[in-house]
Amino acid sequence: MKATGTSNGKIILMGEHSVVYGEPAVALPFLATSIETTVTKTSGTVTLDCVFYQGALSKAPERLLNLVAVITETAARLNQPLQDFNITIKSTIPPERGMGSSAAVAVATIRALYRFFEEPLSHGVLLELTNISETIAHGNPSGLDAAMTSGQDPLFFIKGQPFVPFPLNLTAYLVVADTGISGQTKEAVNSIADLYKTAPELTHTAIATLGRLAEQAKVAIEGNKPVELGVHMNQAHEQLAFLGVSNRMLDDLVQVAVKTGALGAKLTGGGRGGCMIALTADKETAAAVSSALLDAGAVNTWTYQMGDDKRDD
Numbered sequence: 001m002k003a004t005g006t007s008n009g010k011i012i013l014m015g016e017h018s019v020v021y022g023e024p025a026v027a028l029p030f031l032a033t034s035i036e037t038t039v040t041k042t043s044g045t046v047t048l049d050c051v052f053y054q055g056a057l058s059k060a061p062e063r064l065l066n067l068v069a070v071i072t073e074t075a076a077r078l079n080q081p082l083q084d085f086n087i088t089i090k091s092t093i094p095p096e097r098g099m100g101s102s103a104a105v106a107v108a109t110i111r112a113l114y115r116f117f118e119e120p121l122s123h124g125v126l127l128e129l130t131n132i133s134e135t136i137a138h139g140n141p142s143g144l145d146a147a148m149t150s151g152q153d154p155l156f157f158i159k160g161q162p163f164v165p166f167p168l169n170l171t172a173y174l175v176v177a178d179t180g181i182s183g184q185t186k187e188a189v190n191s192i193a194d195l196y197k198t199a200p201e202l203t204h205t206a207i208a209t210l211g212r213l214a215e216q217a218k219v220a221i222e223g224n225k226p227v228e229l230g231v232h233m234n235q236a237h238e239q240l241a242f243l244g245v246s247n248r249m250l251d252d253l254v255q256v257a258v259k260t261g262a263l264g265a266k267l268t269g270g271g272r273g274g275c276m277i278a279l280t281a282d283k284e285t286a287a288a289v290s291s292a293l294l295d296a297g298a299v300n301t302w303t304y305q306m307g308d309d310k311r312d313d
């Protein structure tokens with residue numbers, strides 16, 4: 001007897017970090033990447049099989065603490081003892097790259113466990129359980145990653161408010177590039193919290209500016225104005241760099257993208273590593289930007305066609 005659950009990666013177009021402080025964010029599902037969790041009946045202790053670890057759940061390493069917590073809490077919600085099943089996780093979402101892999105692992109695993117035990121799962125309970133994992137992963141989650149990895153609509157997201165799906169009325173391409181450096185969402189989120197204490201006014205201004213830029217980005221998308229969106233992305237990257245969540249490699253890749261003809265570029269996700277995104281007007285420029293980013297040291301790129309919501313690797 002077995003059951004599976006799936007989820008997808010996400011890209012934050014605008015609003016990372018400021019979303020934690022109640023400002024809006026604009027995010028896209030990243031369906032080129034996904035996770036599949038399979039729960040299989042066994043006998044005896046619960047076992048885990050994922051890229052980082054194979055063995056008893058009770059002996060899983062520290063870095064999987066959030067996953068162990070989510071499995072334990074989900075079994076408790078289901079009134080099931082922690083025994084007699086194996087959990088196998090297969091992922092094409094690169095971990096620690098700002099693509100929501102930790103939330104996506106939780107979403108796929110919770111779904112698989114609910115199916116395995118043949119219980120209905122509401123979206124509210126799914127988000128609540130996923131945020132247990134996210135709280136362990138970085139302390140103060142906005143809920144954006146849980147929302148994006150459990151759904152397939154672009155969202156205008158404000159913490160604690162109902163999600164607002166919206167169509168991507170934009171004739172443009174997005175190139176996503178992986179720096180090859182693990183992102184440090186927890187450290188970056190904590191460092192902004194510290195900055196808020198030492199320089200409250202400057203930090204508040206930057207966070208509020210990022211919020212206004214996310215609103216302007218939504219207007220630009222709705223009006224099919226990629227040039228305006230590109231300008232807002234460049235401005236957002238400057239604010240994020242000011243807040244200390246960029247790094248040298250991200251700054252370099254942003255510059256390379258803009259020099260190669262991108263309308264705008266910025267880091268995406270937690271920052272300090274992870275990924276950056278660049279917006280281009282057409283497919284040819286997207287290909288040129290992608291190859292320039294690879295030449296400049298990016299380890300992987302993906303191209304995302306925004307207008308009709310198609311993606312190609």
Ligand code: MEV
Nearest residue numbers: 016017141142144269270
């Ligand atoms: C991480 O993908 C996005 C952050 O804004 C944190 C969060 O929203 O919880 C940095």
